[in-house]
Amino acid sequence: MTDAPPAVLKNVSLRFPGAAFAALEDVSLELAAGEVVTILGPSGCGKTTLLRLIAGLVKPDSGSVRVFGAPPVPGARSALVFQNFRLLPWKTVAENVGFVLADRPAPARRARVQEMLAMVGLSRFAESYPRELSGGMQQRVALARALAADPDILLMDEPFASLDAQSRELMQAEISRLSRQGAGRSVVFVTHSVDEALVLGDRVVLMSPRPGRVAKSLDLPFRGGAEARRNHPDFSLLRGELWAALREMVLSDPQSDFHGRGLDESNE
Numbered sequence: 001m002t003d004a005p006p007a008v009l010k011n012v013s014l015r016f017p018g019a020a021f022a023a024l025e026d027v028s029l030e031l032a033a034g035e036v037v038t039i040l041g042p043s044g045c046g047k048t049t050l051l052r053l054i055a056g057l058v059k060p061d062s063g064s065v066r067v068f069g070a071p072p073v074p075g076a077r078s079a080l081v082f083q084n085f086r087l088l089p090w091k092t093v094a095e096n097v098g099f100v101l102a103d104r105p106a107p108a109r110r111a112r113v114q115e116m117l118a119m120v121g122l123s124r125f126a127e128s129y130p131r132e133l134s135g136g137m138q139q140r141v142a143l144a145r146a147l148a149a150d151p152d153i154l155l156m157d158e159p160f161a162s163l164d165a166q167s168r169e170l171m172q173a174e175i176s177r178l179s180r181q182g183a184g185r186s187v188v189f190v191t192h193s194v195d196e197a198l199v200l201g202d203r204v205v206l207m208s209p210r211p212g213r214v215a216k217s218l219d220l221p222f223r224g225g226a227e228a229r230r231n232h233p234d235f236s237l238l239r240g241e242l243w244a245a246l247r248e249m250v251l252s253d254p255q256s257d258f259h260g261r262g263l264d265e266s267n268e
């Protein structure tokens, strides 16, 4: 059982009650230990639902989801990071991070909180409240909280979408560094940005909407930090390929506002 992959989805389908289309239809995906998979796709293609399935927060109508060989249990082996941080405004930074460690003895909890805050460069802000921090800093607190319980799988749902460009790049570098350091920790990272998918992923999974399906899975030929990746000769080629596939999906989707229209060659 210990050799089972971090997450395996087999022929998973899920339709929410009353929905015209399946949120996910016949989706199969395997996540390897230490792998960073970025999930890319237009609005409504089931990206968030995929993360929630791995987290054990929803169950499929058919097919199976296994996390380390067993049905997922919420909070057990994975942690979710959202776009809107979900920090508790009435608790300090340290209390927010320590929140997930409530079952540990106080000294161990304090030590772990300090370690996590040092990791994200926020030791000096332990006693501050979320409202006293910038958006980028708050997102670092959310990341520290997600990592505090040392999850084997980090599930990130457009975590940097609401950050300014500079904070976003710094956070991407942080994730890239953590994933290269993290002994065997796997990451599933949902994004709308082709660039972000290419800068962070070992593999990019492209999903299509209505019903949500895996359209393409692309092993990336580069590793390492953002700059090395952007300088790789294949980066622009892959960027163009993914963007063209996304554009085609959106333009050919009768439910999309952009159906049948032209779009610029940019997604940022």
Ligand SMILES: Nc1ncnc2c1ncn2[C@@H]1O[C@H](COP(=O)(O)OP(=O)(O)OP(=O)(O)O)[C@@H](O)[C@H]1O
Binding pocket: 016, 017, 019, 022, 023, 041, 042, 043, 044, 045, 046, 047, 048, 049, 050, 212
């Ligand atoms: N709890 C729910 N009840 C009903 N329908 C839902 C629920 N959650 C998601 N859906 C529907 O399932 C589909 C997939 O939703 P999901 O949020 O997974 O897509 P997404 O790719 O993450 O979208 P976005 O990029 O806009 O966040 C959508 O059509 C959505 O409206």
